[in-house]
Amino acid sequence: MQGLHSVHMQILIYILSFLPTKDVVRSSILSVKWRYLWTHLSVFDFLIPRVKYGKNQNSANCLLDLVGRLLDKSNCIERLCVKIFGISVNANQVSSLISSIAKNKVQHLHFNLGDVTTTTNCVLPLSFLAFESLNTLYLGLRLTLHIPSVICFPSLKRLVLAYVIFENENSIQRLLSRCHVLEELGWCNCHFKNVKQINVAISTLRTLNIHFDSSFLDCDLFDNCIVKIDVADLLTLRCRTNPAIEFAMVKI
Amino acid sequence: MAAEKSSIKIITLIAADGSVFEVEPNIVKEMKTVQSYIDELDQNTVSIPLPNVFGNDLAMIIEYCKKHASEEETKEAKEEFDFEFVKRMKSDDKLRLLQAASYLNMESFLQFMAKAIAAEIENQSVEFVRDYFQIESDFTPEEEAELRKENEWAFK
Numbered sequence: 001m002q003g004l005h006s007v008h009m010q011i012l013i014y015i016l017s018f019l020p021t022k023d024v025v026r027s028s029i030l031s032v033k034w035r036y037l038w039t040h041l042s043v044f045d046f047l048i049p050r051v052k053y054g055k056n057q058n059s060a061n062c063l064l065d066l067v068g069r070l071l072d073k074s075n076c077i078e079r080l081c082v083k084i085f086g087i088s089v090n091a092n093q094v095s096s097l098i099s100s101i102a103k104n105k106v107q108h109l110h111f112n113l114g115d116v117t118t119t120t121n122c123v124l125p126l127s128f129l130a131f132e133s134l135n136t137l138y139l140g141l142r143l144t145l146h147i148p149s150v151i152c153f154p155s156l157k158r159l160v161l162a163y164v165i166f167e168n169e170n171s172i173q174r175l176l177s178r179c180h181v182l183e184e185l186g187w188c189n190c191h192f193k194n195v196k197q198i199n200v201a202i203s204t205l206r207t208l209n210i211h212f213d214s215s216f217l218d219c220d221l222f223d224n225c226i227v228k229i230d231v232a233d234l235l236t237l238r239c240r241t242n243p244a245i246e247f248a249m250v251k252i
Numbered sequence: 253m254a255a256e257k258s259s260i261k262i263i264t265l266i267a268a269d270g271s272v273f274e275v276e277p278n279i280v281k282e283m284k285t286v287q288s289y290i291d292e293l294d295q296n297t298v299s300i301p302l303p304n305v306f307g308n309d310l311a312m313i314i315e316y317c318k319k320h321a322s323e324e325e326t327k328e329a330k331e332e333f334d335f336e337f338v339k340r341m342k343s344d345d346k347l348r349l350l351q352a353a354s355y356l357n358m359e360s361f362l363q364f365m366a367k368a369i370a371a372e373i374e375n376q377s378v379e380f381v382r383d384y385f386q387i388e389s390d391f392t393p394e395e396e397a398e399l400r401k402e403n404e405w406a407f408k
Contacts, residue, residue, distance in 0.1 A: 011354050011366070018370035025406035029399045030382055032390050046405070063405040 009033075013040050021045045025066070039070055042078040050085035060087040064097060071100040081110040089113050091143055095122045105133040107155075112140035112162070124151055131156070139164055140188075147174045153182075160186035160209075169195050176202065189213060192225060201230040208234060212241040260290055264299035265314075271307030272299075279317045284357035305352045309345075312337075313352060316361060338368045343384055346372075 016024050016038055024038045046063055067082055080101070094113060101109065122143035131153050139145070140162035153159075156179050166172045172192060176185075182202050186209040192198070200208065208229065228248045229237070239247075263280055265273045280286045289300050302310065319325060319333045341349070346369050353362040373381050382389060389396065400407055 008354065011350060011362075014362070015350075015366045015369050015373075018367050019374055022406045023374055023376075025403050026378055027381065028403060029378055029391065029396055030385070030389065031387050034387070035399075048405070059405065059408075062402075066403055066405055069402075 009037065012037055017041055017043070036073060039073040040076065042076050044070065044077065044079070045081045046083070047081075048084045048087065057087060060084050060089045061093065064089060064093045068093070068097055068100065071097065071104065075103055075105075077101075077104040077106055079108040080104075080106055081108075081112075083110070083112040085112075091122060094141060094143070098122070098124060107133050107135045109134060109136070110138040112138065113142075122146070123148065138162075145171065145175075147171050147178075149174065151175075151178050153179045156182055158182075158184040160184075160188065161190050162186075162188035163190065165191040165193065166195065167193055169197065172198055176200065180204070183207065185209070187211070195225055197226045197228060199228045199230065201228075203232065205231045205234055207236040207238075209236075209238045210241060211239075260293065260296060260298055262297050263290065264297065265310060266299060266301045267305050267307040267310045268303050269307045271310070273307075273310060273314055275314060275317075278321050279314060281321065282317060282358045282361060284359075285355065302356070304355045306348070309348055309352050312345075312349065313356070313358075313361065316364075320360075334364065341368075343369075343372065347385075 012034075016027060021044050024041060024044075027038050028035050044067075046067060048059060048063060063082075063084065067080075071077070082097075094111070098111075122141065123146040131151070132155065134153055134156050136158040137153070137156060138160045140160075142163040142165065144165040144167055145161075146167070151174075159179060159182055172195065176182075176199075179185075179202060181204050183204055184207040185200070185202070185205060188209075188211045190212075208231075210227070226246045226248055260277055263275050263277060263286070265275065265280075265286070267273070277290070280290075286300055286302075290298055305313075316333075316337060320330060325333075338346070346365055350362065350365040350369065353365055373384055376384075381387075391399065
């Protein structure tokens, strides 16, 4: 009953669960016993905010390394959020992080690294396990996304893509066709290259948000592109685009 | 549920230091450890030894349970009570009560104490937290420096 020596590890982890991720990671240097305690938590929120001065490339790499080590160590992450603003990050690092999420049954995944300027390809890993549990996916990456043909998101309800680059119609269509229970879909400044028509035909879809601003990206995002919406029960359609895009509603 | 079916009118709790507390069944509803004892019995009175909880702590826990089990108290009054309850405690008290809550298997009281402790160490230095939990660092200075570097993001 003296001090904290007899406090069960499980209770310490429970206390940590009420703290912000920064405090949680800091607990790793309290003592040897505490070193990996924090990796047993299931919710993490990593953020590097936009700063006016003193941008530090190294700090972004360092954070992604930290997240990588966490993913190697843990198998109980349910919710992972990584947001880095104002610093470009290494695309390979991001790609390898997405792969190592595979062994965690993540339900909520939020990657906002919209400042990645490289055009390296990023392939969503083939692992099924990784995405079986996924309920919410936010990808804010200025990367070309390749969608392997065997990918599947059986539980995905909410999908938001920002700054993502699709090489052709096939890749976007393949992604949409693998989300069988999707309820909310959002595109924010995605770059659809050589895409003439996108068919949105997911029967469970209730909300579709499209936001494009060509002045943000110096290219014609939606040149002559038609978005064909074939969703009987769509409740909300929000669209803010510049330039205007053409919609074709089917069965609404 | 089971407590209502049972015929027990008064429960005697005996703390580690021998102090005795007599309480009504609805007060111990949240103490699952105690509840599992009385569910088995069919008699009017029962006394339960709690060798892992000191009298002072048990008194506080019972005070908390009484307040929260009361149907006359408003939600605001209970919140006010919680606020004052935590305010008068030292960090040692909180840690002991947390352990007691865990032993007694009291879900909401455990959460209440864990949140109170978390609020105190949030945004504090490593040294503060070590002091709070009475932790002796067993890292070498080199190991600690290395860990600080690896986890640099958390130290800014």
